[in-house]
Amino acid sequence: MSKILVIGQHADGKLNSGIAKVVNAAKAIGGDIHVAVFANDGSAVAAQAAALDGVAKVLVVDRAGNDDYVASAIAPQIVALTQSGGYSHVLAAGTTSGKDFLPRVAAKLGVQQVSDIMAVHSATSFDRPIYAGNAILTVEAPASPCIVATIRLASFQATGAAAAAAPIEKISVDAVIPSHTRFVKLEAQKSERPELQSANRVVSGGRALGSSENFNIIYSLADKLKAGVGASRAAVDSGYVPNDMQVGQTGKIIAPELYFAIGISGAIQHLAGIKDARTIVAINKDPEAPIFEVADYGLVGDLFALVPELEAKA
């Protein structure tokens, strides 16, 4: 029977919204699911993890500095816990943080990592995207010593609330933490809008917006629709919006119910980020733009006239 360790990533006292999806992926694998919270003081985050349906136990590893999630500090703790706990699977969310620390864990355990699981066929067989999601690879991972994998959040629903909270246990792990790497600062964009990674609706703008001031029409439409905001790589490269808004193969992979691609041509790399969006609406002045090949609804015209009109009538 599988014994699965889910890494309970968190920030600002909140469990990452993707963990509920990782737990769901763990349920598909089957077995005992434990969530490990590595924090300076993990009690608040642990309580949120304990409330997720499917979680059998939450382990809290408190250590000064854990909140910074420096990969070379977190990885040895995960390795120690995996080995002492005899876990068969170690799963992390496919966020920039999970991608940063988990490969270190895999290398130390001497196993190949499975990146971005999109479907679980069995405890050892998974689908993952390659070539920007233009091909799906089914892999069989050796069960022993253990399976290390990141979960593609856009491919899973979140697990629900548990009927009763899982037990929470404070533990210590025996790991050597190096001091060679130090967290300096995080410049985060604080926003009232729904978080791009988990928003049900997203409005994205491309390079056609032409300036950061012009992006205001995107923000305005998003606010009317209570949506998150995203952007193409070209818009980020041009400096119109910050990097955390980038949607695409090398940015965020999202799966909203409704996605508006405004002034976005639809390069392969951008489409990789939105393949799992339920409904895609494209507005572009170029009728030949590749985005219209994937859009459920396409509207050709000048976005500077159409977007304000859409906001007024939505």
Next chain:
Amino acid sequence: MKALVSVKRVIDYNVRIQVKPDGSGVVVDGVKHSVNPFDEIAMEEAVRLKEKGKLTEIIAVTVGGAKCEETLRTALAFGADRAVHVKVDEEIQPLTAAQALAAVFKKEGAELFFLGKQAIDDDAAQTGQMVAALLDLPQATFASKVEIDGGKATVTREVDAGLETLEFDLPGIITTDLRLNEPRYLKLPDIMKAKKKPIEVIGLGDLGITAAAGLKSVKTANPPKRSKGVMVKTVDELVTALKAKGLI
């Protein structure tokens, strides 16, 4: 200070890949290949550091078959001083590549290792981090800004929440993200010079590595196709359609 830069030969990012009908993989024969774009950014960063006088030597490395020599020649044209070709004919997975790269890093006495954050074919995004773990060294992934000074690296990283800055003591590993730099165009004189720069060819055995069993590829398939959409002529038509579906 020596820097090692790893470059990978991948199908060119502009190519529309084709999945083989028998599910055994993606069509690669006769398809245009290039240097992984993120590795070009890694090469460019190393060359800029050398031009600033921070590096004394840049060694390019690749792990792959005979055709990968052209990838090394491109790295040499960028400005690497010499190259190492770890010649492997079978398909290798990130952990094995990482073991080989870690061994080369140690052998060359390098202090910095640059490579792309992910290869655009496998999209695994693991190798740099694995090299760092195998060597018990620091890592800074998804770098958008790098400063090397006084035995330390200060790296700004693109993360989900925004921009994170880390500092680490050298030696260490840096994986490069899109906005770190814009790689230069290669000029013909540099390409010609590259033909004369030395490439050392070695095997996994020379590094004391055996390719371990890893993930087995069961099949490769096309992604599910989206159903065809419709073009609408006006905003009114769009709003009506979305409201009918309960989407807005």
